[in-house]
Amino acid sequence: MSRDVPAASGAGRLALLIAAVMLMPLAIDIYLPSLPVMARDLGQPSSALQVTITLLLFSVGLGQILVGPLTDRFGRRPALLLGSLLYGLGALLAMSATTLLPLYFSRVLQGLGACAATTVAFAAVRDLYTPAEGARLYSYLNGSLCLIPALAPVVGGVLAVQLGWRSNFAFMALFALVLLATAFATFGETRPRDAELPRPLYRLARYRRVLGDRRFLRYAGTAGVCMAAILIYVSAAPVLLVERLGLSELAFAACFGGNALVNIVTFFRAPRVIHRLGRRRTVRLGLGLVLLAGGLQGLAAWALPLSVAAFMGPVAVLSVGFSLTLGAASSLALEPFRGLAGTAAALLGALQLGGGAVLASLMLATPLSLQMALAAMATLPVALLLVTDRASRPA
Numbered sequence: 001m002s003r004d005v006p007a008a009s010g011a012g013r014l015a016l017l018i019a020a021v022m023l024m025p026l027a028i029d030i031y032l033p034s035l036p037v038m039a040r041d042l043g044q045p046s047s048a049l050q051v052t053i054t055l056l057l058f059s060v061g062l063g064q065i066l067v068g069p070l071t072d073r074f075g076r077r078p079a080l081l082l083g084s085l086l087y088g089l090g091a092l093l094a095m096s097a098t099t100l101l102p103l104y105f106s107r108v109l110q111g112l113g114a115c116a117a118t119t120v121a122f123a124a125v126r127d128l129y130t131p132a133e134g135a136r137l138y139s140y141l142n143g144s145l146c147l148i149p150a151l152a153p154v155v156g157g158v159l160a161v162q163l164g165w166r167s168n169f170a171f172m173a174l175f176a177l178v179l180l181a182t183a184f185a186t187f188g189e190t191r192p193r194d195a196e197l198p199r200p201l202y203r204l205a206r207y208r209r210v211l212g213d214r215r216f217l218r219y220a221g222t223a224g225v226c227m228a229a230i231l232i233y234v235s236a237a238p239v240l241l242v243e244r245l246g247l248s249e250l251a252f253a254a255c256f257g258g259n260a261l262v263n264i265v266t267f268f269r270a271p272r273v274i275h276r277l278g279r280r281r282t283v284r285l286g287l288g289l290v291l292l293a294g295g296l297q298g299l300a301a302w303a304l305p306l307s308v309a310a311f312m313g314p315v316a317v318l319s320v321g322f323s324l325t326l327g328a329a330s331s332l333a334l335e336p337f338r339g340l341a342g343t344a345a346a347l348l349g350a351l352q353l354g355g356g357a358v359l360a361s362l363m364l365a366t367p368l369s370l371q372m373a374l375a376a377m378a379t380l381p382v383a384l385l386l387v388t389d390r391a392s393r394p395a
Helices: 012-030 034-044 046-074 077-094 100-130 131-145 149-164 166-185 204-211 213-242 249-275 279-303 306-335 340-363 371-391
Strands: none
Touching: 012 046, 012 077, 012 100, 012 131, 012 149, 012 166, 034 046, 034 149, 034 166, 046 077, 046 100, 046 306, 046 340, 077 100, 077 166, 100 131, 100 166, 100 306, 100 340, 131 249, 131 279, 131 306, 149 166, 149 249, 204 340, 213 249, 213 279, 213 306, 213 340, 213 371, 249 279, 249 306, 279 306, 279 371, 306 340, 340 371
């Protein structure tokens, strides 16, 4: 299944990699408006349907550890093709599910498929581009993730109203089929020909080599902390804006989508900032904004009554800081691992998504209010990262 990299345009390759990283958020955001209807149709409580999101995220996080060495051993191309296929099969299974068990299993398949595609996308950037170019492209990849929260709930809601909730999964299957066909026709192998082949496939020393690198841990941890703050925001927004403030579904979509647009604009402007400031200074600027957002959110929770402006204003600042940080931090974390790009990209994804999910869950389990939990996550660990950065060497 291995092929030489085709003479496709850089824009075409980037579009394919963007589509690959979209699989994971698409699997969550497009059917969110349909969860209550799905619960009624399947005769289950809403909490049972919420598990479908948890299973997907768990599968993505765990799958990163399994998929990374596979892409280093067998190549990026077969991993992308297989990941797209698994994702599509999972979507078809979910579309036909009449009980919870096959629906749950389908989400595991989709999570494994999405993590394979995402790992390949980040590893391929490390394979093909210089660190400076990679930082720019990581910003584009991460920026594309924010397109889905802005658009998918609207698309999913229209599909559900017109064709029923199962059409959301049919859309996912179609998306995966198009990605599979395009990758088969245009995506060649990007793994360096002289890359080290993992033998045996899973070896503790291989992971230790990546996890033992202080720079990797620092910048992967930075990505995880920022992701945790965003996950707390995503968890808190429906409760604060819909349940407590009484916003309609349309008004909530406008707030949620508007903030996603802030993410998108910043992600696609981030390469210019990186070019001007450098990657390390861009990370520090982004973390400074995240810290500012945490302070503003804490002040609003303490001194102001809950309102859309009091909650979403600091969130917008958080989103700008997050968007500036993620691309540069990803590039800095992966730079030392040319021969282990698949394993390193997988561990980065696991720490960013899995670590972020764990941190967010722990913070949400505290007695803090939702606003104060968000403020705490955006201040305490971020302040620690900024302080310790003074003792680290420039990248």
